[in-house]
């Protein structure tokens with residue numbers, strides 16, 4: 001038996017997020033494994049993994065009769081909980097406990113709490129018909145508004161993971177070649193909910209135009225500006241139904257909005273509350289007094305500030321001192337600088353582009369720029385802007401600004417301009433996996449919805465050898481592929497002259513995930529930065545014989561070869577699908593230092609799981625049925641169960657050290673073994689006062705006897721299946737292949753009950 005006991009290498013990440021009150025947080029411990037989470041090798045950056053975040057004691061202020069919410073926070077964080085009489089009685093001995101304080105007690109000493117020791121969250125149930133207590137809202141670090149729907153647990157997990165700094169999508173979004181946000185213009189978010197999945201296809205974030213909300217009053221009129229309690233509920237509703245980051249916008253009357261400008265303090269009050277609600281992006285208009293902008297920037301916690309400037313005068317000029325000074329003012333307190341103006345002539349779109357490149361050259365460290373012209377004349381600039389381009393959708397009641405376009409319109413325009421050439425994108429399967437993954441109609445649906453010109457086809461490779469893969473990749477119009485099942489990196493490269501000669505012999509770029517996991521499931525094509533986009537290929541492979549299918553012979557005409565300026569990137573999306581599934585209802589920190597059990601009949605089936613567990617920093621992994629590759633196990637504690645004795649030993653340890661998460665990649669024919677282990681390790685609950693359910697993830701597909709998912713539920717586990725992982729992995733695959741975000745909920749919706 002080998003027990004690899006090594007320290008996680010790489011050292012602590014030197015990040016010290018600010019608390020909401022602006023102070024650098026004491027007790028912040030950000031010791032993530034840089035090697036497993038850092039941007040991929042060769043400068044390819046696909047986002048970061050979970051972080052340890054804020055390690056202060058989490059204190060939940062709960063309303064009368066709502067004590068249960070404390071246990072749910074504890075469950076999400078994987079900690080026990082206790083109820084304390086007041087803030088004063090909380091000491092450093094509570095470090096690993098979630099503490100509840102009743103609202104009426106909290107009112108007495110919330111202001112004098114030790115901010116370095118505790119982070120205070122005001123949890124308020126909106127169903128009880130009362131707005132949250134004003135003092136508690138203002139004094140606590142954060143506020144979680146909830147209603148008891150079945151979406152609530154996911155929202156609570158997302159809120160907690162975000163405000164505590166364990167998950168943040170900003171870095172990953174800014175690394176994307178293009179990002180879009182949908183400007184919702186509903187007077188009431190309820191109207192958006194039935195169509196939210198379809199509305200948000202192609203969007204990386206959802207903007208809530210707070211100034212356009214209309215709060216009905218009892219006398220039949222509407223409030224001049226919506227109240228914070230009304231807005232809070234609207235934020236809650238929207239966030240329960242979309243996993244996308246939100247943008248909170250109070251657009252002023254002078255800039256095409258409805259928010260009055262006579263009292264800037266109201267902006268502070270509303271925008272700061274949005275930070276407390278854990279809204280990911282806060283739109284802060286640059287006309288606001290500097291003191292307010294500075295305060296919001298310093299108090300932004302995990303949220304990011306989008307500085308905003310709009311000019312409707314038709315006199316604004318990009319090549320002017322004014323434009324330059326607005327940029328300089330904006331960037332002082334911004335994570336993204338947004339400047340938007342009405343123009344008179346098409347030529348001014350080019351002036352904007354010149355401004356963009358000049359600013360980028362002169363201020364290389366400036367925040368990302370979102371620069372756009374309004375009106376029909378300005379639409380061209382909406383196709384060129386790459387950072388958070390605002391988009392609309394035909395299902396919205398009104399467009400948020402003149403000239404706004406949908407994601408499909410922008411893509412169609414890019415395609416007409418030769419900026420988005422038609423590509424062939426493949427799902428490469430094997431004869432065995434083919435039937436299980438009829439994904440062609442789904443991909444076509446996404447491409448249609450997004451107005452992408454690409455062609456998708458499912459193709460088959462033989463079970464062995466990478467020759468066929470090379471044939472699909474080495475085409476002029478090759479636009480990327482996913483491999484289902486994934487292929488070992490070594491088999492892909494073995495005796496393959498195409499791959500080894502690629503990039504003048506440097507070979508494909510391999511992301512760190514793919515390298516350590518050793519399995520490739522996505523091949524991404526990146527045109528070289530100095531190559532202009534190729535025009536549509538001279539010939540697209542002949543029409544597929546059946547729905548989206550082609551044979552390698554069909555390539556004969558299209559095979560002018562992959563342009564030498566393009567780079568291939570080999571990546572692994574599956575581990576992210578697994579990570580997203582495991583962290584849907586639990587904060588990443590719930591896994592920290594815990595024990596996992598992974599079952600698989602070959603290491604190929606287990607490696608992505610192990611990598612995801614490594615990113616979550618589990619303390620120890622028991623394995624059954626495979627050997628973990630050395631490169632992957634480095635820095636982890638891995639113990640194979642290779643005898644009844646080792647199983648017995650794992651049973652004997654205290655509940656805290658027995659497996660908390662069990663992942664099985666064993667086929668359906670072995671479900672009895674999985675069931676047996678679930679019974680062995682189930683039954684008991686997590687740490688003493690916590691009601692955290694253990695986690696079971698079943699990666700097996702197809703019919704089986706004695707569904708392990710049912711056994712798991714009976715044995716005290718929360719069970720997840722392959723459909724969850726497949727949907728999250730598809731989201732990631734689409735992001736990698738076509739750079740577009742298709743929400744998880746849309747993937748589930750479009751694929752019917754299961755996934756594909």
Ligand SMILES: O=C1C[C@@](O)(C(=O)O)C[C@@H](O)[C@@H]1O
Pocket residue numbers: 183207209249251283308310338340372374390391400401402404
């Ligand atoms: O700032 C912007 C951009 C926008 O004004 C546009 O021009 O598309 C639309 C607004 O909703 C958003 O807040």
